[in-house]
Amino acid sequence: MDAQTSFLDKLFDRGILHSSGVDGLYARSGAFEDVIRRFEDYVLKIGEGETSEAMVFPPGMTMADFETSGYMKNFPQLAGTVHAFCGDNHGHMDLLECMATGKDWTEGQKRTDLALTPAACYPLYPILARRGPLPEGGVTVALQSYCFRHEPSKDPARMQMFRQREYVRVGNADEAIEFRETWKRRGKEIMDALHLPAHVDVANDPFFGRAGKMLGASQREQELKFEMLVAITSSENPTACMSFNYHMDNFGKAWGIARADGEPAHTACVGFGLERITLALFRHHGLEIENWPEAVRATLWG
Amino acid sequence: MDAQTSFLDKLFDRGILHSSGVDGLYARSGAFEDVIRRFEDYVLKIGEGETSEAMVFPPGMTMADFETSGYMKNFPQLAGTVHAFCGDNHGHMDLLECMATGKDWTEGQKRTDLALTPAACYPLYPILARRGPLPEGGVTVALQSYCFRHEPSKDPARMQMFRQREYVRVGNADEAIEFRETWKRRGKEIMDALHLPAHVDVANDPFFGRAGKMLGASQREQELKFEMLVAITSSENPTACMSFNYHMDNFGKAWGIARADGEPAHTACVGFGLERITLALFRHHGLEIENWPEAVRATLWG
Structure with missing residues (x-):
């Protein structure tokens, strides 16, 4: 806790983030945003030739699609709905x-x-479903979205509103699994290029309640989701800065995305937590970007 | 109405925007986002030497600051609050x-x-207030935020979630008014450089209810807010693509922002509706960016 508050205070003092008065909600400085933009450009270049199209989503999704996603059943404590007069x-x-x-x-x-969108790839699936069956070989989409998670915290790496950049693969099981494995490898290469000490582990999502315990255990057992962990405010509890997910045909079935052969699509995605990766860079290389290692600067600004 | 639906359908057909199933909520294509990014870079260059700092806000603000803004009193029908389990x-x-x-x-x-943030500059004021009195000469901040307005519409230029880029001037009355006048002139130069037919007029904000009619009339009479209007889906009802606002000392008093001499700060802002300006470009120059006028392309990509 102390390490979290102390890093957050340093970020405030140096004007890298600005307090709003509510935990997990911060204004970003120009310098912080520049790192995010450079990191996005870097990651977009890596997947360039393999992507069918790019999309950017607004921070909200339709209530109907939010219900279809199943998020409210599994993580009701984290979700946000929009209400009006x-x-x-x-x-x-x-x-x-x-x-x-x-x-x-x-x-x-x-x-x-x-x-509010809880995971950046959700708004993509209904768009694909409406287009009819996928082309042979499926599609790969580059996307970005603000996400919302209702978990106020003094840990600067646990924001309530943050951006995820993702690549999403939609095709058959082999294509989805191969995609996930490719990006697990690339994810590590990216962390190496950024000089960030990181390792991959099976994810441990906070499914809600008693029934949720079993869902979490089953997710771990099936090894559906992996995370790239970096120590930001704690070395015992490192922060997931990327995630590598294989959803099987859950979303294909939920939204009715058909492959060229008529079978439900399998999906996989790699997500980059843009604020978290940026915070990891400030944590490991210092609060002055000019003093970051030459190789890291070359990777991002080169 | 027909012109609105027809333009929206064309944008969907060409994959420039993607339907979500809810009016006013759309996924943006890579091409659409590229125009937004180029326009932002262009506008940032224009104000470069005059800006004290840059900020980017997440799409939400604190409930306390939202209440302080007074938005809920004047435009309750447009505001959105975030609710959770x-x-x-x-x-x-x-x-x-x-x-x-x-x-x-x-x-x-x-x-x-x-x-949800209804106007991009609101989260700035409490941040400035917490810093104590302004430096001599005040400050000028470049900022960007997603904004929310609950007004579902078939008009693609009336989105529920959209981005505003702004410059905000915080100082004394003369400084605020001069800033607004400077940007009114620059706004027209920007529209000329983009080959967009535009004119400035006094704004006509949709204050709610019977009491709101008087507030609207008073705003117009005092000439506090001007808009840069461009015909997008209607020449009778052109769309406000920029706004030029002088808030007097309303926000300075509401949030307690003091000038160097201890008096409440006066504020002014210029806002660029990023989606609206991008839509105006697609409307006037065609759906193929490659075919836009050479001078416009040079302004944005040059």
Whole structure:
């Protein structure tokens, strides 16, 4: 805890991040953003020739697709839904009165058609499903999105709103698994190029509740998800800066994405936690970008 | 309406935007994003020497600062608040049952400490206030944020989630007004360089309800806010692609930003609607970027 708060305070002091007053919600400085942009460009170059198309998503997704994803069942504590005022003039008067007297005016807010996106690749699947069967050989999409996780924390590497850059592979089982293995290897090469000490391990997602314990155990047993771990604020609990996921045909079935042969698509993705990787760079190479190792600077700005 | 739907359909057909199934929520293609990035670089270059610092905000702000902004009083219909599940194991069972039987499970969602940001400059003011009195001559900040407005529409230029790039001037009244006038002039030069037919007019914000009519009239009368209008889907109702705002000392007082002499700061901002400007370029120069006028391409990619 102390190491987390102390790193966060240093980031605030140097103006690399700015406090909002709420844990996990920070303004990014120009320097922080420049690192993110350079890292994205670097990763985009690595997958350049293999990608069918690129997309960027807004920070929200449709409530219907959010429900289809199953996220609310497994991680309800982390999800966020968007609510709005839907009243008339009379309701507006009540709202103003509520605010003036310090009552909780948010109880009048109604659900909208939107949820905040919990994982960057979710909005892709319904778009692919609507196009009809995949071309032979499937597709590989480069994408980026803000994501939301409701887990206020003093750990700067655990933000409530952060960006994930991803490559997503949609095809058959072999294609999806090969993609994941390729990126596990490349992920390590990227960390080496950035001089960040990192290792891959099976992921341990925080599935909710008693039933969730079994889901987590099953995910680990099947080795569906791996993470690239880097010590940022703790060496005992390193932070997942990349993840390498094989979803089997879960999303293919959930959204109805068919392969050319009519079978449900298998999907895999590699996700890069942009804020986390940037924080790892500041943690390991210092708060002055000018003083980062020459080779790291060449990788990002070269 | 027909012109709006038809332009939106063309953007979908050409894969420039992708439908999510909800009006006003779209995935952006790589080509669309490239235009946004080039436009941002272009605008950043114009204000380069005058800016004290740069920031990028996540798509949400703290509920406390959202309340301070006054947005919920004036535009409750457009605002979005973030809600989350805060139950225990028992609550989780109820949630799962609700979802399984198709009941509205969102009624159990509780408010969090976050609202979606309605205007890109709001998160800046509390950060400045916490620093204490401004330096002599004030500050100028370059910033960017996703913004949310709950107004589903078939008009592609009226998105629910979109990005604003802004310059914000914080100082005394003269400094704020001069800044706004400078950017009104530069805004027109930018539109000329992009070969976009545009004109400046006093803004007409959709203040809510009966009382709101008077607020709108007063805003127009005081000429506090101007907009750069471009015909995108209608020549009778052109779209505001930039705005030039003088807030007097409203935000300085609301958040307690003091000038070097102790008086409340006056603020002004210029906002660039990144999606709207990009859509205006596609509307006026065609859906193939390669065919845009040479001078426009040189301005953005040169």
